Amino acid sequence: MVTREQVIEALRDVKDPEVGRSIVELDMVPSVEIEGGKVTVDVLLTIRGCPLSNVIEREIRERLSQLEGVTEIEVRVGHMTDEQRAQFAAKVRGMGRANAEAQQAELPPILREQGRQFLAIASGKGGVGKSTVTANLAVALARKGYRVALIDADIYGFSIPVIFGIEGVKPATIEDLIMPVQAEGVKIMSMQFFVPENTPVVWRGPMLGKTLRSFFGQVHWGDVDIVLLDLPPGTGDVALDVHTLLPQSKQLIVTTPQAAAAEVAVRAGLMGVRTNHQVIGVVENMAYFVCDSCGETAYLFGRGGGERVAAALNTTLLAEIPIANQEKERAGIFSAESLHGQVFAKLADRVAEAMGLAQNRELRA
Ligand SMILES: Nc1ncnc2c1ncn2[C@@H]1O[C@H](COP(=O)(O)OP(=O)(O)OP(=O)(O)O)[C@@H](O)[C@H]1O
Ligand SMILES: [Mg+2]
Incomplete structure (x- = not known):
């Protein structure tokens, strides 16, 4: 049977197409449920009617279908609250910053x-x-x-x-x-x-x-x-x-x-x-x-x-x-x-x- 860890690992490769970072790192996957061979994934998108929703869902299905033991995949798309979106933006900004060299911190x-x-x-x-x-x-x-x-x-x-x-x-x-x-x-x-x-x-x-x-x-x-x-x-x-x-x-x-x-x-x-x-x-x-x-x-x-x-x-x-x-x-x-x-x-x-x-x-x- 597939484990939660394997599912999360597989989802790590799915990137938010706009931001170019893993949806797992970006806290866009609040929950994963596994029942036998069925995997249910919740994804949170930044905005309602996000045109990228299909792209992300397709990627998730593609990755998970490669896992052994997965027979059914359900992707539930939700949307971030204002607070979650603020955290998301802070996180994206922080990731950019993490790459930067400290002495150059004041530069864009x-x-x-x-x-x-x-x-x-x-x-x-x-x-x-x-x-x-x-x-x-x-x-x-x-x-x-x-x-x-x-x-x-x-x-x-x-x-x-x-x-x-x-x-x-x-x-x-x-x-x-x-x-x-x-x-x-x-x-x-x-x-x-x-x-x-x-x-x-x-x-x-x-x-x-x-x-x-x-x-x-x-x-x-x-x-x-x-x-x-x-x-x-x-x-x-x-x-x-x-x-x-x-x-x-x-x-x-x-x-x-x-x-x-x-x-x-x-x-x-x-x-x-x-x-x-x-x-x-x-x-x-x-x-x-x-x-x-x-x-x-x-x-x-x-x-x-x-x-x-x-x-x-x-x-x-x-x-x-x-x-x-x-x-x-x-x-x-x-x-x-x-x-x-x-x-x-x-x-x-x-x-x-x-x-x-x-x-x-x-x-x-
Ligand atoms: N090689 C080319 N052949 C034909 N027309 C061209 C060519 N290069 C540019 N043009 C046309 O010349 C006009 C001016 O081009 P463009 O806007 O690229 O110039 P620019 O130097 O950026 O102008 P500006 O000073 O207004 O910024 C446009 O109508 C463009 O379609
Ligand atoms: Mg010009």
Whole structure:
């Protein structure tokens, strides 16, 4: 006959998909009853109508059915009281803290964990495709198996949710813990999720840093290999905040072939260099157009902008992204098979190499 201990041990492998921790550790299993071959498990979910309820129940059934002697499984789903939920949130926060090093205790959790890399994506001029490049690079890295977080730090323009098609989504919250929204395998946080529709946001200087800080501190990111940050264009407050908050972050510069864009891109890059942030490379977006019918390549906006920026910043041109035919394919997230998907896959390899991610993954395996 199966024992209570065996059941608990098996349930230990079931994780809360949002928090990424064992449901047993999280006190989500208040009771287990065994009658002959029948096992009845109570699970407590944080919120009523939790969309993850099916996932958790399926996992429980899967694990328990592998135990010898189990002939019937009943999963009873209940919901936490306010008090239980508060304890749950405290526990999740505590687990993050337990991993942290004591002397770094005052830093937000996302900054404390070792081995996590930060890459800020910057451009001088607006509209060069920085957000499009950031989003597609994030997805390309996720497709390669890296655990990727994406912070839309462009709190004036927030276009990341639109690119992913998740504008309407509200992130789940547990007490004051915020769960990132997952799309295309990427964990995403954007101010857009918190702003009522059609309300222009008027930010005052100090608010920017505060918002960023809470994105780092209040959001439960879980295990992540790399955090990409979509910065607002230019070299304003947010870029400075990010430099101060993330002294170890690296930079990727996005530009277009035109001389004007390249010139400002160099300025954005130099600011990073001056504050001691390594520029891992340059991406030239809208570099060329491939004609659908004749297959010929046309350099509609001229050539050489990316190379010039890379040379001025003493770094390399990592990718040239073609111009997408917006009539055919909205420049959102490109499919893995498309020309753009393939270009971004190559860029992801080069970024992973420059950031030492592959090494991380080997250590993890
Ligand atoms: N390679 C591309 N081919 C065609 N269109 C593109 C390409 N990259 C970006 N775009 C389009 O250009 C516009 C600007 O792109 P995006 O929002 O990514 O730029 P940005 O630099 O983040 O802009 P902002 O300064 O507003 O933050 C969007 O409409 C986007 O769809
Ligand atoms: Mg943008």
